[in-house]
Structure formats: structure tokens, C-alpha cells
Amino acid sequence: MGTLPLRRTLNYKLDRNGCFFRLTQLGATGTITCAVSQLARHECTSVGSQVDPKLQYKRNYDMKVFTGRSLPWILGSVALLAIVGAVLAGAMLSTSSSQATAAIPQDNLTESLPITHPVDASLAPAAPEFATVIQDEGGEPAVSQQQSRTPANIRIEPEEDWNPVKTQHTFTVTVTDAGNAPVAGADVELILNRFSGAVDAEGNTIFSVGDIVSIDDGEKVDNTFGTVTTNASGQATFTITSTREGDTDVTAYAPGILDADKHKVFAVKHWIDMNVDCPPATATNQAGTTHDMTITVSRASASRDVDGNPAAPLEGQVVAWRITDNDPAATLTRMETTTDSRGQATATLEQVTPAPGDNEVTISVVDADNRPMFNCTIVKQWVAGQLGITKTASTDTVNIGEEVTFTILVQNLNEAGSLTGVDVEDILPGGFETSDQLVWEGLTLAAGATETLTITARAIDTGTYTNTVEAISIEDPGPASGSATVTVVAPDVTVSKSVAPERILVGEQATFTITVTNNNQTAAANNVQITDVLDPGLVILSSDLVSTIAQLPALGTQVFTVTVRADEEGFLGNDVTVDWTERLPSGLPEASARAVVEALTPDISLTKTTRDGSLLYTGESGTYTITAENNGQADLTNVRIIDTIPGNMSYVSSDGGTTGTDANGNTTVTWSAFALPVGAVEERTITLHADTVCDSCPNMASVTTAEGPEDTAEQDIQILPATGGNIRISENTGALMRVGETVEFTATVENENDITPMTEVDVSIEVSDHFSIITTPDGASIIGNTVAFTQIPSLAPGESRQFTITVEAVSDGSGTGTAHLEYAEFGQSLSHDAGINILPSRQ
Structure with a gap:
């Protein structure tokens, strides 16, 4: 029986071997004693005056589960480490005749051992809250990690998987409480188990491989053991790797879970010296074609050649093929293949009936038990054949007798496959004639290819014509179509007419200008006839207009003027029409134009309103608005407004008016010398004071203009005694x-x-x-x-x-x-x- 002095660490449980204790004072007075049985098991007994007496009990645990070493080897290693530690510290190592007492390293209180026999929950403290407090050099608590809930379940993902050697894999451990809620701050021990000479059920030797690469939020003790603490999601992760083939058996143990059936979980990682090169994850084919998929299997430990090809292909590896999304319906030529000497296996996907859409294919490299080790997922997109065609003309306008070249571009708009059996037909309109080929049959267009066809035709009639071409193919029955529009013209004569000025007063003059133009660039217009008609109310004063132009050359123009006088008001027009010899065969209408002069009669209106109403009380003031509006047909100038104030009222103010007296001695306000364009409105305001009572006091305003129109407006005002x-x-x-x-x-x-x-x-x-x-x-x-x-x-x-x-x-x-x-x-x-x-x- 030996005694292990404790380092300065306070634990509410010794989770490495399942012994629960509580130390209130640390040091040599608090100890743990362990006895070793003949079955390589040990007992832990909490002793010392500082140990909670309620927690003194014994349990047996298997020490070989974790390290894979025998007990003597463990004890010898502990003793050796203790001696080295004592020498470095300058301390003396005391030993007993039966068992060495070694100093436990300050970074590890005990060696972690999964619980083989669960601790009796009635003897243990309530499992809920476990904490570890590490004291600093002064003896004060330095770090405290608190669990959020009582751990009850643990799981590890994935439980089984395959990886190529020399890669790495990350496991996720999740700890939850009895209600499956995540437990944060739970301790989990991670063990990569080692087996010596173990065999599987078939008698095959099992090679224990793998090393811990990294641990998130935990401590890696060595390549086969570490500890982690779960995060707020109740999860922790660790990553392993292996340089050679074999299996890594992983045990994840949560000492805080008291149920021996739930406190540990297991996983296995199969390391295979295999690398899989999948086909492209996505591919596009034309509907109705076939698609070959090739997978390459090689040794992961071998390098690749300069071209990136595997240097060590694996022959004879079984590959399974299956369609996981079969809409539209498709089939595989082979459901299971074996890699050849190049490490390759190929299967072909083909549609049952050509149709656009997507198929998903899963390719699996399987083991001897037909279990998928490596998977590839391929998405095949089937697209319909698409034939495109466009048509252009060398010009959009041509004279009769001239030629036009039509260019046809027949295109395979699909990049995924060829178009075969392409037939093209051009439908030439009646305004053209040609001796060129108009039908092409049996063309083949590669993916994205374009075929160019041309037709030269001569214009034989005027008008606007649309030349249409159509094309079909086996893959796209269409038809696809394109068109080009061309206008055939003959000598095109137009006429325009203008007048200046556009607005005159009755009795004034205006001049009409007539312009005759041949817009054709090549052909002359012959025997051009001009007819000019004036509206009643207009009188011709002078004119140089002729009735016939013998020939008007291409792009030729002639201009004539007619001066008139307006004897009536209103809109008075002058109409002109032009005809020429070539017009009728070409089907063009006569050219015509009209210009209108407005003969104006001036007019003005005057109104007077008040915002204060027509009733005032003595002592009050009223404001009146005088509005002049030009509602005639001519602009007015020198507009003058005069307001005459009734005798019962007096002037208070106005907006710019000038006061005066008329011939009858009445006070007046005058606004003068402003212009009033057609449709314009001008307002003037005046404020008057009610002096004496008056049943009807007319307030008169008048307006005059230089052009002659005038008007008057009156506001009748009643003045009553002031109210009290x-x-x-x-x-x-x-x-x-x-x-x-x-x-x-x-x-x-x-x-x-x-x-x-x-x-x-x-x-x-x-x-x-x-x-x-x-x-x-x-x-x-x-x-x-x-x-x-x-x-x-x-x-x-x-x-x-x-x-x-x-x-x-x-x-x-x-x-x-x-x-x-x-x-x-x-x-x-x-x-x-x-x-x-x-x-x-x-x-």
C-alpha cells in the first residue's frame, strides 16, 4: 500500500478513477492511498484528517483500459518520473519496501481511467455541479470552470468513417442532460485505444493506428489521450490523423455521468491508403445524349506525376453506382464496376426519353462488406437542343431595280451537343426576285457553331417587305425563324409649308413658304404638279408659285412664297398638294401640307371680388381684388386700371396704385403702363375703410388698353352700424x-x-x-x-x-x-x- 501526496489542487471528485472526496486544506495532510489487486485493478480510499468522512468508500477499477500498459510498467514509469522531479526540485524521494511513492506532476493530478464499476450514487455527492479550482502561488483560487447542467448523456459523431491516410478527421462530442439539453463546461476524456495482436471476427489482424492532432478547448496529454471541456452548445471537438492504414478506436468518457451504461461512447476511424478522384461534380449534356463518368482510385501515400496523375493506381477496387435523383428518368449502363490497371472505373448515364432536367448520381468506393468508404455525388444537367437563326439586310431602304444582300446566320445555341438534320428555307417576299438558292437541307452544326448563308435579290416593286427564314433540326424541331425588313422606294416627293408670322391681327399680312423636295437619292421626279388653295378670309397679295415643275432631280428642292392678308379673325389655312408621274406605279400617296395663320381679335375682361364679403360695419376695412384677364387673341399693351372709391368709404392702401381725383371729385386709384399677353391675368388689390352707414355703395373699377378693348367691374358694398x-x-x-x-x-x-x-x-x-x-x-x-x-x-x-x-x-x-x-x-x-x-x- 502506498501513499501519493496531492498537488495544490482542490477537486470535488477524482474523475480519473471514480473516487469522490473533498479537501478543505491541501498539502501532505490530504492523501489518496491505492492498493493493487492481482487482477491489475486498484482501490482508492480517501484518507487523512481533512477528508469528508461521508465520502470514504472503496471501488475497484481497471487500470489497463486507458494506457494499454501493465500495472508494473505504470508503477515503474510513475516512480521514474517522481525521481526525476525530486532531483530537479532538490527534494529527497522517500520509498517504502512494498511500493514507491512518487510526486505527481503538477499538471496532472491522476491518470484518467474510465469507470468500470460505477460509483454508488448514494455514497457520492450530488452529481450536478462539478468544479476544479487551481490555486495560484499565494494559495488563492485562480480559475473556476462551472458546469451548466447535470450531464446524463454523451455521443460522438461520426461513429464510423473512412479517411485516406495522411489526412485528418475531426470528431464532435456532445454532452446533454437528462432532458437532452446541452451541458456546457462538462469534462470529457478522449482515448485512442491501442491493441496488441487483436483480431476481428473474421480472424484478421487489427492494426491500432492514429494520433491526436489537436483538441479544441482542452488539453492534449499525449498522442493517444487528452481532455476537453464542452462549450455553450454542449460540444467539443478533437482532430486525429494516421500515416498508415489501420483502425483508430476512440473512446469518449464523461466522468460526470454516473450511469456506467451512458458515460462513455465509442467510434472507429478506418484509415485507408486510398485517394479517390471524383468526376466533375456538375456536368451539362444535351438531352438525349449519353454521359460517361470515370472515377480514379489510387494510393494516398504515393505522390503524383508531373501531370497530376496518380503514381500508384489501385486495381480491382469495387465501385458502386446509383442514381439518387431520377427525374427525368435515366439509367446507368453498369451499377457495379472494378477499377482497371489505371485505377479507373467508368459508367455511362443515359436518358430513357430525351428531356431537359437534372439527375443526381452517387458513386461509392466500397469495402469487402460492400460498405461505402468514399462517395462522390455528380449532378448531370440535361439541356434541350436549341437552334437559333437571324437574318439581316445590307440596307433597310432600296430603290426600285437595285439589289439587296440578305445574310442568314444559323446557330447552335447549345454548348452541350451538336444539331443534326438542319433544314433552312428562305421565304422571299413578292417585292424581290433572285436566282440564288433559297433552301438548304441536312446541315450539321457542332456545339456553339454558326453557319452563314447569303441571298442577293433585286427590288422589283415599291413597298416595305419582310423577308423571313425558318430552320428546323432533329434535336430542335422548332421552327426557329428570323427576318429582315427592307423598304423599296421610287422618287419620293414631299412638300412642306410654313407661315410667318403665325399670329397676326385682322387686316395684317402673313407670308406662306412652300418647299417641294425629291427625297430619293437616285431617281428624278417628272411632271410635278402643285395645287395651292387658300381658306376664305385670306387674300393673296403676291406669289411666285408655279403649277408645274417639269423635272425635280434626285434630292432636288424648290421653294415658293405666297403673301396674304387676313380679312377675318380665326385660324386661316393654306393647303398645298403635289403629284408626280412616278407616284402611281410606286403606290405612294400625294404629297400635301397645310399651314395656318391665326388672325387675332384683342379682348380683355375685368372682375372685382372681396375676401371680406359685401357687408361691412362702420369702422371696419375691406380688401378688394381687381382682376384683369386677356381673353382675346392678341397681346395687350399699356393696360390701365382705375378704381373709383364711393363717398361713404375712404382709401387705406393698395399694391402700387396711385391716388387721385376724377372730374366728379371722387377719389381714384390708378394702376397703369403694364402689358398683358394673351391668356395672362393680372391682379391688383385695394383696401377701403367703411366710414358711414350705406345700404348700397357701388365701388367701380375700369380697364383700358392701347389695342382698344376695355371693360368695367363693380363691387356693391353695404355698410351697417358697428356691433357692440x-x-x-x-x-x-x-x-x-x-x-x-x-x-x-x-x-x-x-x-x-x-x-x-x-x-x-x-x-x-x-x-x-x-x-x-x-x-x-x-x-x-x-x-x-x-x-x-x-x-x-x-x-x-x-x-x-x-x-x-x-x-x-x-x-x-x-x-x-x-x-x-x-x-x-x-x-x-x-x-x-x-x-x-x-x-x-x-x-
């Missing part, structure tokens, strides 16, 4: 009340005039539907929602009266009370509102 009445309404509850409560509305009427009394004064209060009228003053009458009070015969200057009603709120919302005032001296009703927000009643 005022009405106000108030309520006694504030702006808020509830349904069922009452409120008083009080209307106050006051004569604010200092001189004149108010007579026949009528006051009323109107409430909204939110209220019900409860009480009113004596003599008041209720009509609907309105309370009318007894008329006040006279209200002296400065005198006021009040009227109060009581109402009850019957519905929520925005309730209002409105006071109204009418009296004899003022012809309108005055009002004032008070609003109350009504809330629902309290329940």
Missing part, C-alpha cells in the same frame, strides 16, 4: 366629468357699445346629445337640445345679463354647450362654445 354685443358661455365643473354627473352652463351677454343700446336681444344655450337638460330659468323654453331664454327688450351700453341651465351627462365623449346671441341692430348670430370631456361612469 358679445356672448360668452362657461361651465362650473372644469374640462372633465363622468356620465351621471351634472354641470351648469352659464351664458353671459354684454353690450360693449359705449353709445348705442342693444334691442330685441335673444339668448339661447344649445347642448350636444351627450347631455340631458335638467333645470332652466323661469320663462325659458326648451326645443330639442336648445334652451331659449326670455327676450331682453333693451340692453343698455355696458350692461350684461346671465342665464344658467343645469344638465346631466348621459353618454361619454366630447360634450359641448353653445351660447347664441341675436339682436335687432346686428343682422347675424353670434356664438360661443364650451367643451367638456365626459368619461364613462364608475362601475
Whole structure:
């Protein structure tokens, strides 16, 4: 029996051998003693005065599971490491006659051993939270890693897989709780098991290979052992590799899982000295063709030649082929093949019926048990044959008798396959003739190829013609078509006419210009006839127009003028038509043109409006807008507006007007010297003061122009005595009340005039539907929602009266009370509102 002194590390469990203990003070006083049985098993007993007595118990565990070494070898290695450590530290190593006591390295408390016999959960502390605290040199805790949940399950992915030698593979370990939720911070030990002389079920020798390359968020102890801690997703990863063939048996052990049936999982990685070169992952073929796929298998440990080809192909390797997406339907010529001396195996994919679409093929290199070791996935795209054709002409316009060359391009628009049996036919329109070939049969177009065909034709008739060509093929029955349009022309005579000026006053002159042009570049126009007709209202003053032009050369032009006078207003036109000898055979219409001169009659209108209404009270001012609009046919100049102010009013202001006095002594305001184009509108404003009462005070404005038109406008104004009445309404509850409560509305009427009394004064209060009228003053009458009070015969200057009603709120919302005032001296009703927000009643 030996004693192993502990390093300065506090563990809530010794997960390497399943012994649970708790140390409250670290050092030589806290120890673990181990006894070795004849079955290469050991017992761990927690001893020492600082050990929790509730955790003292024994369990046996297999020490050979992890290292693959015998117990003496382990003990010897531990002793040797302890001696070396003691010498380096200058400490003395004490030994006993039965077993060496070695210092455990500070970076490893114990050697990790999977639990063979589970710890009795009743003796162990509650499994949930495990933590390791490493003390710094001062004895204070330095690092603490806390688990998020109680680990209950562990799995490793993939459980079985194949890899070429000299590559690497990453495993993912996942730890979850009983509810399958991820456990973060869970410790997992990773063991690459070693076997000596092991054989499989068939008696074949198993070679244990593989080394740990890297561990994420953990510690790699050596090439066959390491530890990891799961992340927030409950996962941890580690990567292994092998330089030679064999199997790597992996054990992932979660010491925090107490259930021996669930605390470890196993995986195997088969390392094969094999490299697989797959066919291209995607390929495109024309529908109806075949597609060959070749896979190459070689030794992964061998290099490649200068051309990148495998230097050591593997012959005799079985390759399985299967279609995993068979729409559209396709077949494979071989479902299983064997690689040849070049390490290659080939199968052919062909469609049952030609159709566009995609097929997916999975190619698997299988082992002796027909299990896939390496897979390739190929996506084959089938595209339909596509025939394209275009046609162009050497010119889009040709004279009769000239030739045009048509060029036809027949194209295979598909890059995946050839088009065969291509037939082309050109349909020549009636306006042309040719002796060239118009039909081609049995052409073949390679993928992406173009065939060029030409036709030369002579124009024999005028008009616009479309020459169409069609093509078909076995792969694309189409037809594909293309066309070119050509216009055949003869001498083309046009005429244009203009007039200047385009707008005149009645009695003024205008000149029409007539231009006759032969637009053909080669042919002359003969016997050109010109007919010119004027509208009534126009009188010819002079003209150099002729009725016949014997010959108008190609691109030739002649210009004539006709001067007229407008005797009537309106739009007056001049029509001209042109005919020539070649027009009828070519089917062209006569050339014609029309020009119009506008004979104008000037006019103007004047209006007067007010934004303040036609009623004023003495002491008030009113603003009036005078609007002049040119609604005639000619621009107007030297426009002048005069406003005459009535005697009961006085001038206050205007926008640029000049005051004066007319022959009758009336005050005037004048705006002068501005232009008014056709359709233009000009506004002028004037503000007048109401001085005395007037039943009808006409305010007259007039406008004159240099061109003669003039107009007047009048605003009739009524001036009444100034009002002195005022009405106000108030309520006694504030702006808020509830349904069922009452409120008083009080209307106050006051004569604010200092001189004149108010007579026949009528006051009323109107409430909204939110209220019900409860009480009113004596003599008041209720009509609907309105309370009318007894008329006040006279209200002296400065005198006021009040009227109060009581109402009850019957519905929520925005309730209002409105006071109204009418009296004899003022012809309108005055009002004032008070609003109350009504809330629902309290329940």
C-alpha cells in the first residue's frame, strides 16, 4: 500500500478513477492511498484528517483500459518520473519496501481511467455541479470552470468513417442532460485505444493506428489521450490523423455521468491508403445524349506525376453506382464496376426519353462488406437542343431595280451537343426576285457553331417587305425563324409649308413658304404638279408659285412664297398638294401640307371680388381684388386700371396704385403702363375703410388698353352700424366629468357699445346629445337640445345679463354647450362654445 501526496489542487471528485472526496486544506495532510489487486485493478480510499468522512468508500477499477500498459510498467514509469522531479526540485524521494511513492506532476493530478464499476450514487455527492479550482502561488483560487447542467448523456459523431491516410478527421462530442439539453463546461476524456495482436471476427489482424492532432478547448496529454471541456452548445471537438492504414478506436468518457451504461461512447476511424478522384461534380449534356463518368482510385501515400496523375493506381477496387435523383428518368449502363490497371472505373448515364432536367448520381468506393468508404455525388444537367437563326439586310431602304444582300446566320445555341438534320428555307417576299438558292437541307452544326448563308435579290416593286427564314433540326424541331425588313422606294416627293408670322391681327399680312423636295437619292421626279388653295378670309397679295415643275432631280428642292392678308379673325389655312408621274406605279400617296395663320381679335375682361364679403360695419376695412384677364387673341399693351372709391368709404392702401381725383371729385386709384399677353391675368388689390352707414355703395373699377378693348367691374358694398354685443358661455365643473354627473352652463351677454343700446336681444344655450337638460330659468323654453331664454327688450351700453341651465351627462365623449346671441341692430348670430370631456361612469 502506498501513499501519493496531492498537488495544490482542490477537486470535488477524482474523475480519473471514480473516487469522490473533498479537501478543505491541501498539502501532505490530504492523501489518496491505492492498493493493487492481482487482477491489475486498484482501490482508492480517501484518507487523512481533512477528508469528508461521508465520502470514504472503496471501488475497484481497471487500470489497463486507458494506457494499454501493465500495472508494473505504470508503477515503474510513475516512480521514474517522481525521481526525476525530486532531483530537479532538490527534494529527497522517500520509498517504502512494498511500493514507491512518487510526486505527481503538477499538471496532472491522476491518470484518467474510465469507470468500470460505477460509483454508488448514494455514497457520492450530488452529481450536478462539478468544479476544479487551481490555486495560484499565494494559495488563492485562480480559475473556476462551472458546469451548466447535470450531464446524463454523451455521443460522438461520426461513429464510423473512412479517411485516406495522411489526412485528418475531426470528431464532435456532445454532452446533454437528462432532458437532452446541452451541458456546457462538462469534462470529457478522449482515448485512442491501442491493441496488441487483436483480431476481428473474421480472424484478421487489427492494426491500432492514429494520433491526436489537436483538441479544441482542452488539453492534449499525449498522442493517444487528452481532455476537453464542452462549450455553450454542449460540444467539443478533437482532430486525429494516421500515416498508415489501420483502425483508430476512440473512446469518449464523461466522468460526470454516473450511469456506467451512458458515460462513455465509442467510434472507429478506418484509415485507408486510398485517394479517390471524383468526376466533375456538375456536368451539362444535351438531352438525349449519353454521359460517361470515370472515377480514379489510387494510393494516398504515393505522390503524383508531373501531370497530376496518380503514381500508384489501385486495381480491382469495387465501385458502386446509383442514381439518387431520377427525374427525368435515366439509367446507368453498369451499377457495379472494378477499377482497371489505371485505377479507373467508368459508367455511362443515359436518358430513357430525351428531356431537359437534372439527375443526381452517387458513386461509392466500397469495402469487402460492400460498405461505402468514399462517395462522390455528380449532378448531370440535361439541356434541350436549341437552334437559333437571324437574318439581316445590307440596307433597310432600296430603290426600285437595285439589289439587296440578305445574310442568314444559323446557330447552335447549345454548348452541350451538336444539331443534326438542319433544314433552312428562305421565304422571299413578292417585292424581290433572285436566282440564288433559297433552301438548304441536312446541315450539321457542332456545339456553339454558326453557319452563314447569303441571298442577293433585286427590288422589283415599291413597298416595305419582310423577308423571313425558318430552320428546323432533329434535336430542335422548332421552327426557329428570323427576318429582315427592307423598304423599296421610287422618287419620293414631299412638300412642306410654313407661315410667318403665325399670329397676326385682322387686316395684317402673313407670308406662306412652300418647299417641294425629291427625297430619293437616285431617281428624278417628272411632271410635278402643285395645287395651292387658300381658306376664305385670306387674300393673296403676291406669289411666285408655279403649277408645274417639269423635272425635280434626285434630292432636288424648290421653294415658293405666297403673301396674304387676313380679312377675318380665326385660324386661316393654306393647303398645298403635289403629284408626280412616278407616284402611281410606286403606290405612294400625294404629297400635301397645310399651314395656318391665326388672325387675332384683342379682348380683355375685368372682375372685382372681396375676401371680406359685401357687408361691412362702420369702422371696419375691406380688401378688394381687381382682376384683369386677356381673353382675346392678341397681346395687350399699356393696360390701365382705375378704381373709383364711393363717398361713404375712404382709401387705406393698395399694391402700387396711385391716388387721385376724377372730374366728379371722387377719389381714384390708378394702376397703369403694364402689358398683358394673351391668356395672362393680372391682379391688383385695394383696401377701403367703411366710414358711414350705406345700404348700397357701388365701388367701380375700369380697364383700358392701347389695342382698344376695355371693360368695367363693380363691387356693391353695404355698410351697417358697428356691433357692440358679445356672448360668452362657461361651465362650473372644469374640462372633465363622468356620465351621471351634472354641470351648469352659464351664458353671459354684454353690450360693449359705449353709445348705442342693444334691442330685441335673444339668448339661447344649445347642448350636444351627450347631455340631458335638467333645470332652466323661469320663462325659458326648451326645443330639442336648445334652451331659449326670455327676450331682453333693451340692453343698455355696458350692461350684461346671465342665464344658467343645469344638465346631466348621459353618454361619454366630447360634450359641448353653445351660447347664441341675436339682436335687432346686428343682422347675424353670434356664438360661443364650451367643451367638456365626459368619461364613462364608475362601475
